[in-house]
Amino acid sequence: MATTYFGIQTALDLGRDPRRDRLAELVRNHREAPDLLAQRRCWSRAADLLAPLSDRIVLGTWDLLREGADEAWEEWSSGLEAMASWPREDFGRDGNLLLVSVIALVEGGSNADRTLGDVCDLPEATWHQPATYAALFRTMPMLNLTNVLGSGLYLAPRPDQPGFSHRVLTGEGFEYLTAVGGR
Numbered sequence: 001m002a003t004t005y006f007g008i009q010t011a012l013d014l015g016r017d018p019r020r021d022r023l024a025e026l027v028r029n030h031r032e033a034p035d036l037l038a039q040r041r042c043w044s045r046a047a048d049l050l051a052p053l054s055d056r057i058v059l060g061t062w063d064l065l066r067e068g069a070d071e072a073w074e075e076w077s078s079g080l081e082a083m084a085s086w087p088r089e090d091f092g093r094d095g096n097l098l099l100v101s102v103i104a105l106v107e108g109g110s111n112a113d114r115t116l117g118d119v120c121d122l123p124e125a126t127w128h129q130p131a132t133y134a135a136l137f138r139t140m141p142m143l144n145l146t147n148v149l150g151s152g153l154y155l156a157p158r159p160d161q162p163g164f165s166h167r168v169l170t171g172e173g174f175e176y177l178t179a180v181g182g183r
Helices: 019-032 036-056 069-083 111-120 130-137
Strands: 003-013 057-065 097-107 148-156
Touching: 003 036, 003 069, 003 111, 003 130, 019 036, 019 097, 019 148, 036 057, 036 130, 036 148, 057 069, 057 111, 057 130, 069 097, 069 148, 097 111, 111 130
Parallel strands: none
Antiparallel strands: 003 057, 003 097, 097 148
């Protein structure tokens, strides 16, 4: 079966903002969502929380892949799961950046695939603007979830840990992150 991978990863400058705890709760709710209706509610809440925070995005990346989608899904999902066990030192000192990731694997050629294609068909000059990330965060609740083979909402570091330092997220292993909005 043909598949499509969609992923967003952003570094938000949230510091001690209470929305960080709400994001952590959404991650837990997404993992526990028993059915499509609960998943849609979770994605809607995530979009409602994340889209207005787009002006707080410092670094980001996003992608829509129709070739190599299964491999991208496996690489991203396993990497994001592994990040949960990173020691505190790996986040850097005095960090306040929160890494928020949304990933999805959808049936190729499906309604969800076409919706993603429409949303992601953007002029290159707008790829790393806050408004683009806001629109991308609003995409998941728009999808026909019966076409979604897998999805994930991730937050790093855990709420009980300080955030990433800017130095860490612009260094080795995070070269793919790009400054957002000219930051």
